[in-house]
Amino acid sequence: MSFWRDPIIFIIEWAKGLLAGIGWGPGWATIVGFVIGAFVLAAGAMFFVVFLIWYERKLIGRLQDRFGPNRLGPWGLFQPIADMLKIFTKELITPSGVDWIAYNLAPVLSVAAVLMMWAVTPFSKTFFGVNISVGILFLIAVGGLGEVGIILAGWGSNNKYALVGALRAVAQLCSYEVPFVISALVPVMLTGSMSLVDIVEAQNPWYILVAPAAALVFFIASVAETGRAPFDLAEAESEIVAGYNVEYSGLKFGMFFVGEFLHAFTASFIFVTVFLGGWRGPGADQIPVLGLVYFMIKTFIVYFALILFRGTNPRFRIDQMMDLNWKVLTPLSLVVIMVIALVDRLFASSADWLRTVILLAANLAILVVAERLIRRGVKTTRPEVGSRERPVASPDNLFIQPGSGAKG
Amino acid sequence: MSGLQIVFLIVAVVTLFSGVMVVASRKMMHSALWLILTLLGVAILFATLQAGFFAIVQVLVYIGAISILIIFTLMLTRRVMDDEHPQVIKGWWLPAVMAVILFGLIAGFLATWEDFQVMLNELPADAENLAAFGSALVNPAGYVIPFEVASVLLLAALVGAIYIAVERKEKVG
Amino acid sequence: MLNDWLYVGVFALVSMFLPAAAISIAALLSPKKPNSIKNATYECGMEPVGPAWAQMKVQYYVFTLIFLVFDVEAVLLFPWAVAYKQLPLYAVVEAILFILILLGGLLYAWRKGALEWL
Numbered sequence: 001m002s003f004w005r006d007p008i009i010f011i012i013e014w015a016k017g018l019l020a021g022i023g024w025g026p027g028w029a030t031i032v033g034f035v036i037g038a039f040v041l042a043a044g045a046m047f048f049v050v051f052l053i054w055y056e057r058k059l060i061g062r063l064q065d066r067f068g069p070n071r072l073g074p075w076g077l078f079q080p081i082a083d084m085l086k087i088f089t090k091e092l093i094t095p096s097g098v099d100w101i102a103y104n105l106a107p108v109l110s111v112a113a114v115l116m117m118w119a120v121t122p123f124s125k126t127f128f129g130v131n132i133s134v135g136i137l138f139l140i141a142v143g144g145l146g147e148v149g150i151i152l153a154g155w156g157s158n159n160k161y162a163l164v165g166a167l168r169a170v171a172q173l174c175s176y177e178v179p180f181v182i183s184a185l186v187p188v189m190l191t192g193s194m195s196l197v198d199i200v201e202a203q204n205p206w207y208i209l210v211a212p213a214a215a216l217v218f219f220i221a222s223v224a225e226t227g228r229a230p231f232d233l234a235e236a237e238s239e240i241v242a243g244y245n246v247e248y249s250g251l252k253f254g255m256f257f258v259g260e261f262l263h264a265f266t267a268s269f270i271f272v273t274v275f276l277g278g279w280r281g282p283g284a285d286q287i288p289v290l291g292l293v294y295f296m297i298k299t300f301i302v303y304f305a306l307i308l309f310r311g312t313n314p315r316f317r318i319d320q321m322m323d324l325n326w327k328v329l330t331p332l333s334l335v336v337i338m339v340i341a342l343v344d345r346l347f348a349s350s351a352d353w354l355r356t357v358i359l360l361a362a363n364l365a366i367l368v369v370a371e372r373l374i375r376r377g378v379k380t381t382r383p384e385v386g387s388r389e390r391p392v393a394s395p396d397n398l399f400i401q402p403g404s405g406a407k408g
Numbered sequence: 409m410s411g412l413q414i415v416f417l418i419v420a421v422v423t424l425f426s427g428v429m430v431v432a433s434r435k436m437m438h439s440a441l442w443l444i445l446t447l448l449g450v451a452i453l454f455a456t457l458q459a460g461f462f463a464i465v466q467v468l469v470y471i472g473a474i475s476i477l478i479i480f481t482l483m484l485t486r487r488v489m490d491d492e493h494p495q496v497i498k499g500w501w502l503p504a505v506m507a508v509i510l511f512g513l514i515a516g517f518l519a520t521w522e523d524f525q526v527m528l529n530e531l532p533a534d535a536e537n538l539a540a541f542g543s544a545l546v547n548p549a550g551y552v553i554p555f556e557v558a559s560v561l562l563l564a565a566l567v568g569a570i571y572i573a574v575e576r577k578e579k580v581g
Numbered sequence: 582m583l584n585d586w587l588y589v590g591v592f593a594l595v596s597m598f599l600p601a602a603a604i605s606i607a608a609l610l611s612p613k614k615p616n617s618i619k620n621a622t623y624e625c626g627m628e629p630v631g632p633a634w635a636q637m638k639v640q641y642y643v644f645t646l647i648f649l650v651f652d653v654e655a656v657l658l659f660p661w662a663v664a665y666k667q668l669p670l671y672a673v674v675e676a677i678l679f680i681l682i683l684l685g686g687l688l689y690a691w692r693k694g695a696l697e698w699l
Contacts, residue, residue, distance in 0.1 A: 027411060030584065030587075031411075031587070031591070034587065034588050034591040034592075035591055035595065037588075038588070038591050038592040038595040038596070039595050039599075041592075042592070042595050042596045042599050043599060046599060046600075046603075087607075088606065088607045088610050088611070089607075089610050089611055089612075090607075090611055091611045091612050091613065091614065092604075092607065092608055092611055092613075093615070093619050093620065094615075094620065095620050096617075096620045099437075102441065104604070107600060107604065108597055108600045108601050108604070109597070111596070111599075111600040112593065112596040112597040112600065115592075115596035115599070116589075116592060116593055116596050119588070119589060119592040119596075120589075129588060129592060130585045130588040130589060130592075131585070132460060132585045132586070132589065133460055133461070133536050133538065133582075134460050134461050134464045134538075137461070137464045137465070137468060137656075137659060138464055138589075140468055140472075141464050141467040141468040141471075141472060142467075143472070144467065144468055144471055144472020144473070145467070145471065145472070147472065147476060148444060148471065148472075148475065148476070151476065151479055152441070155437060167480070167483070167637070167641055170476060171640075171641050171644050171645065174473070174476060174644065174645055174648045175644055175648055177472070177648060177652065178647075178648055178651045178652070178655075181651075181652065181655040182651070182655050182658075185655065185658055185659065185662045188659065188662040188663060188665075189662040189665045192539065192663060192664075192665065192666040192667075193538075193663060194538065194659065194663055250607055250611055251603060251604050251606075251607035251608075251611075252604060252607075254607075255600050255603070255604065258600075318698055319697070319698035322644070322696065322698045323696070323698075326644075326647070326687070326690075326691070326696045327691065327696065330651070330687060331684065331687065334680055334683075334684050334687075337658075337680065338677050338680055338681075341665070341673050341676065341677060342673060342677065344665075345668075345670050345673045346670075411587075412583070415590075452590070455586040455589075455590075456583070456586070458582050458583060458586075460582070460585075460586065461659075461660070463586075465656050468652065468656065469649075469652055469653055469656055472652070473645070473648060473649040473652045473653075474649065476645055477642070477645045477646060477649055480637065480641050480642045480645050481642060483637040483641075484637045484639065484642055530582070530583055531582065536582065538659075538660050538663040538664070539660075539663050539664040539667060540664070541660045541663075541664070542659075542660035542661045542662070542663045542664025542665070542668075543664040543667060543668060543672070545657070545660055545661055545664075546661055546664075546668060546672035546675050546676060547672070548671075552675055555657065555675070555679065556675065556678065556679060556682075558657060559654065559657075559678075559679045559682045559683060560682060562650045562653060562654060562683060562686070563650075563682050563683060563685065563686045565646075565650060566646070566647065566650045566683075566686040566689070566690065567686060567689055569643070569646045570643065570646075570647075570689065570690050570693055570695045571693075573639050573642060573643045573646075573695065574643075574693050574694065574695055
């Protein structure tokens with residue numbers, strides 16, 4: 001029965017028992033256990049990307065009124081596997097004059113930065129890598145390591161356009177970290193701890209129902225952090241010749257690609273963990289594997305939303321992106337955190353549900369006011385260039401000139 | 409030789425070596441990358457001292473922001489890619505001797521401290537009390553004045569940098 | 582607690598090892614036929630002129646600097662946020678003052694035109 005309740009932890013405990021039975025000292029057993037656990041989680045993440053690529057391609061295809069890949073395997077399920085096999089055998093062309101260490105370290109660092117985010121997220125009540133006390137800050141910090149990878153890619157390629165693309169990408173990622181970090185303060189405030197395990201456990205109403213403004217800012221900032229459409233100026237094919245990964249071929253380019261897809265999924269599950277209640281759901285406390293199921297369902301819903309964004313929105317220009325960040329998201333996130341801090345403290349002694357409702361009302365008020373201000377600040381009127389006269393051809397007014405004002 | 413000591417030795421050697429390479433590299437971009445490695449080593453040292461928050465803050469602020477700022481600043485100066493000066497100055501033995509003497513003095517004074525040979529104990533699991541740290545930051549009997557002064561300092565840095573940069577834009581553009 | 586950080590370190594090493602291993606396998610499996618045209622730097626089909634440096638705009642520096650200031654501010658706010666539930670009202674007001682000072686800095690940057698991407 002306990003196997004069915006929590007198969008993953010059952011297997012882990014069984015493996016630990018095996019290791020202890022071999023008779024090594026506790027230190028070595030711990031380290032080997034850690035290595036195997038990390039290996040399984042990281043390798044699992046990388047193999048999971050294959051499924052994610054299929055999911056995205058099918059969905060984007062449907063959004064564009066076509067089938068996605070549907071030749072290989074049922075519903076095209078083997079297509080990404082075939083693509084991976086193909087990319088393994090492509091020649092790794094190294095252009096002349098590259099800085100060997102920077103050039104080769106960049107794809108590894110990009111993927112490693114995303115993989116490390118899998119170490120601290122709770123996938124279910126008992127299945128998580130490690131519960132460090134600074135979980136949410138850890139996620140943001142390893143995002144910064146990914147930025148270093150991009151700089152290495154751009155500079156190590158010995159290519160002006162790669163360098164410009166990399167600098168732009170890093171400027172965009174750096175800028176969007178500000179609302180990301182500031183709106184990540186809100187769940188920490190509401191929970192009283194930075195650890196992701198504690199944040200999930202404390203979400204009695206999900207935090208998206210308590211602080212939707214913060215959730216919105218966090219969501220937009222994390223979409224921009226992943227560098228996906230509509231924020232993909234830095235690496236889209238038609239912009240600066242594909243940006244910082246122009247000089248990469250074969251699996252090195254594939255690694256950037258894998259890192260980007262994995263980052264999109266990771267951003268989805270970070271949002272789910274922090275605002276949508278993680279693995280919480282009916283019955284997830286007693287049966288931990290149910291928690292994993294809820295987590296996956298919620299993450300796929302958010303991932304679906306991300307892919308919808310990608311398929312429907314045109315790309316932002318770089319100055320539009322920066323305006324959105326510095327003039328809208330950052331002041332909004334600062335105002336949200338000030339208002340939530342004040343409101344929560346003023347009503348600290350009321351009942352829980354009353355406080356939740358008041359916070360929700362305050363957030364919605366902020367969103368409405370922000371929408372009004374944005375609408376006033378955005379230029380929507382364009383100067384009229386030509387006249388609006390539209391002559392309609394019909395046998396009656398064949399001899400009336402357009403623009404003369406006469407109506408037939 | 410416990411595991412902690414081995415980790416500390418490896419990380420310390422890597423950090424010191426990267427620190428030396430920061431000043432000894434020919435290309436300035438390499439110096440910046442060695443600096444990133446040095447800062448990462450310092451972060452790992454914080455983690456071995458069980459100051460987890462500071463390790464993460466080191467990575468977040470130093471590597472995620474300051475290193476990138478340094479790299480952008482490098483690129484703002486034009487002749488950034490190579491360094492034509494000789495690698496080693498003429499009388500290099502004198503500073504080397506002074507450095508060794510200084511290190512010997514410091515190590516000697518530290519060795520007279522009675523806890524020099526004592527191993528670091530692992531703190532209990534609830535020793536990292538971020539809530540106490542947070543309330544100390546805003547406690548009037550604690551650190552609230554440095555807290556507010558820090559914000560004014562950050563404001564001054566922001567205003568100063570913008571003033572200089574915007575001047576430069578008007579001069580260049 | 583040290584075990585936790587050991588796990589993080591092991592995970593970091595493993596997560597750097599896996600892509601490196603994949604790339605090495607690809608390097609073994611792929612053909613290697615370098616020639617001077619393939620190895621030339623890509624510049625939209627033209628011959629590259631001059632070394633690879635890009636004219637930096639001071640805008641990159643200004644954005645990164647503003648990001649740095651707000652990053653440090655957020656880092657100083659995190660311990661306050663962790664202790665938030667136990668703090669009295671004046672502590673919350675102090676933190677709000679902190680945020681307001683930096684919001685003023687952002688407003689200054691906005692009015693000075695430092696937030697434009699030119």
